[in-house]
Amino acid sequence: MNQSNWKNFISTGLVDNSAIPDFVSNSWQLCRRKQVDPFQIKPGKILTANELRERKKMNKDLIDNVTRDISQLSTALNLDQPVFILTDSYGNIIWRSGNYQALSEANDIYFSEGSAWDEMNAGTNAIALAMSEKQAITVSRYEHYVVASQSWSCVAAPILDENNEVVGVLDVSTYNNESALNCQLFIGLIAQKISNDIIKDRIRAQQELLQSAVNNLDNRILCDMNGRMVCIPEQVQHKYDLRIGDFITDALEKHRLTCTKTPISTQQSQVGYAYLIEKSEAFHEDFYYSGAHSENKQYNQFLKRVVQVADSNLPIHIHGESGSGKEIIAETIHYNSGYRNGPLVAVNCSAVSENLLESELFGYAPGAFTGAKSTGNKGKIELANHGTLFLDEVDSMTHKMQAALLRVIEHKVVTPIGSDKPRLVDFRLVTATNQDLKEAVQKEKFRADLFYRLYVCPLEIPPLRDRIEDIVPLISRFCMRRNWYINWQDKIFKVAKDFEWKGNIREFNNFLERVYVFYRHNEPTTAELQRTLVVGTLKENSPLTTDTWDDDGHRDFNNSKATIGRAQRPAGYPKYNGDYSGNHRNAPNSDYRNDPVSNHGVTVGRETEVLKDHDEMRSVADIASLDPSTVEREHIIRALEQHKYHMTNTAEALGISRSTLYRKLKKYELDHK
Structure with a gap:
């Protein structure tokens, strides 16, 4: 197909169906209806480094299978400047390899790890069409909807699971030549082999999980690695009308349940999770209430x-x-x-x-x-x-x-x-x-x-300070919604229970968000948790006691005071005269790559690439130096991305009203699409 067909469509919206395949024509029209910019130089969404790391972790087996088998493709075929791509089920690129020069060219259009390559973010392309058509697809040069991709020829094949659902897409793209188009059959076979390997692994895991179900004597709900329920205790099933195969997160959200989540592992690998529903004295099972269960x-x-x-x-x-x-x-x-x-x-x-x-x-x-x-x-x-x-x-x-x-x-x-x-x-x-x-x-x-x-x-x-026992279910609910398994929730409670929480649940959730950002992959000391708490407080918002803690989590009685007083600012800790309700004196206007919290990755509207991984965790000194408005800005960005820029859901997740969210978007110069 020549460029004139594409130009004619962009200017008139008319398609010459005799010149291009139907699936390309349909995709062009969809992109036009959804107002995808054909002249954009980068995809509409790029994962942050933390999100990319999490996606890689979730798809580790898939990545391992691809890296093992892709070598067959590179040696068996004569490809000119190839780039090999693997995406997750949403079209996010989670692995990339290939010719050095081609990789450099790919970087110019953000065809790199972390970029979203579905139709709504990157226009018509082989990856997106392989996901929707569930078959191997070729898209070459001017068949791409976005100009930035028109120097590339691509072939992509979906990797399917036992339910015929897409779990990933394998793509081969070549720069300024069409040699990739010759390997459609071969890449389809490799994708099928990887699908078969994944299905075998999942069948083995399900067998081991079912063996665990036989020994399940403590009323736990057992789920596979995708969160689907495979074993539900009879009394729990009847009480909440749960069904095998449904997602556990949907059930927990629907019935507003709190639970303890533990991994189920065999000698070889983890095969699923066990959820134990926590008993609650809360009475409100017979009426609508979207808040967390209360034990108060x-x-x-x-x-x-x-x-x-x-x-x-x-x-x-x-x-x-x-x-x-x-x-x-x-x-x-x-x-x-x-x-x-x-x-x-x-x-x-x-x-x-x-x-x-x-x-x-x-x-x-x-x-x-x-x-x-x-x-x-x-x-x-x-x-x-x-x-x-x-x-x-x-x-x-x-x-x-x-x-x-x-x-x-x-x-x-x-x-x-x-x-x-x-x-x-x-x-x-x-x-x-x-x-x-x-x-x-x-x-x-x-x-x-x-x-x-x-x-x-x-x-x-x-107020929250009058119902301290509710801190435990609030922590549990936060971890459940983030799918974040930690065995040190009691440490968070130990630090939080002696605090006044004048900002109540919103302030407490802000604290949990900071803990999640800073200590997602490693356990902090009690002293580090205290510092993470204090960074988001007002001067008059004080702990109920001024006890201090050593790094082993024990009260330091040599430095503690018996009287009730204001929160003690650690030595060298920055003074802060703002709050988390939006009354900051200086909202950051600097480039995103200079943001001390956000410099692991990219958000929409910022001209930066996903950066290479830094240390897994910042030092306590880094945390102490953060402007709370910077932390809040990062929270908003993460919430927007997590809820796909749905304003109502984002505001609810942040614990603020829609109008407050819009004010903060304007304040931090964030694009809400």
Whole structure:
């Protein structure tokens, strides 16, 4: 195929089906619909070094099989400047080898380890089509959708498992020549041989896992290496309606279970995992609640009260400290109320100015003001009709907005800006603050008449420091969601239990995120955990005691103080006047490759390659020198990538609202696609 066919398609969208294969034509059209940039110089996504390391670890057997068999291909065929590529099941390149000059050319287009080579990130290419077609595919020169790939000719074959699912793709590409196209049959045979070897290994592992199931006497759920359940105790199966073959993570998430996870190994290798569901005194198995199980009597009583008031139609006001989970409680109220089948519409009243908040809440008629949509716009109040309207930080409203909201509540009608036609609305109102609303009324910052409308059923969220026993299930839930097996969770609890946690669950999750980033592959000392904790705290956020710890995890009574006081900053530790709610004085604007946390890899929108592996863990001095805003920026990047840039899921994982997430994306100059 010549270049004119490609140029004609890019300019007109028309395809000459007689000149190109159907699978290439279909892929071009898909890329055009999805707005893939044909002139991009790098794929849309590149893994960070930590993510790449994890993918390699997960696919170690696959990589070993390929490196053993690929030598046959390089010696049996006469290939001119070849590059050999292996991807995982998502099209991420996890291994690469080949001719030195060709590898150098491949680097120019980021055809390297860590790059995502699926259609949405790299356009039409052999790897992507082998994944979708599940057969050996050739794509040469101008059949590629993206210009950067048009100097290459490629042949790729999928590696399939026993369920005919793609576990990887083997690719051979040659630069400025088409010699790769001659080895389609050969590479297909090698891919098939690797598939057979993988299936044999998995059958052996399943046999050994089933042998473990025979000896399973302690009510554990046994899973294979992919997380599929292969053995479920009868009482557990009946209680939670679990099925063999389903993924354990889906079951745990659905039923909001916490568990202990341990690997199952034979003399040869690891063959699976065992999950032991932890008993809980939590009562909330019969109603919706997306938070972690609580072992605290006070918090469970609070949840009972939440469910009681949710069953009414009365307005509810939630008061809780920053990071205590007000959005989760609002969600709990909605999904346990008579309005559960309607929408839950949340608005952060402090996130926008008065004028914007007015149009956000009430909507506007066509042509209501300069820049208004010609079709008008429904406001949040109208969108919440027959559902729940959640107004967070309602105390930040101006008196004018308070008066307007009061009229809506009293008359159950809303009039869009620029319209004279009121519209009837019926919704459940839930409000929240982290300030004392009564005190705001006394200081005349909040209208008393609106207060009495909102403060009908007040709820007070217990802070984390009053339910220390919940730290254990919070740690367990975090590790489960990260698929992170560690045998030193008790060490984290030992450090965390004596801390005040004024930022509550959000602050605690931030601490766990730092521990995960810094100590994912090695166990820290107690002193290192303490330093990792303190780096993200405010000055007044202090441990309940000022005991210090030595590196063996024992209290250092020579340096400890018996009185309750502020957190002691270690010698040489940087002072910090910010917090994790976004109030940093200096957000980093430097190039990503200079970021002390992020310099292991690349994120979208940064012109850097995946760097070679550094030391597995930074020193304590490195941790001490980090700007907390830098740590937070890395957390956001990782959460965005993990949740595929889904804003709601990312915000939930970070423990913040969507509006707060958008503010932080703007602050750190991050692209949210």
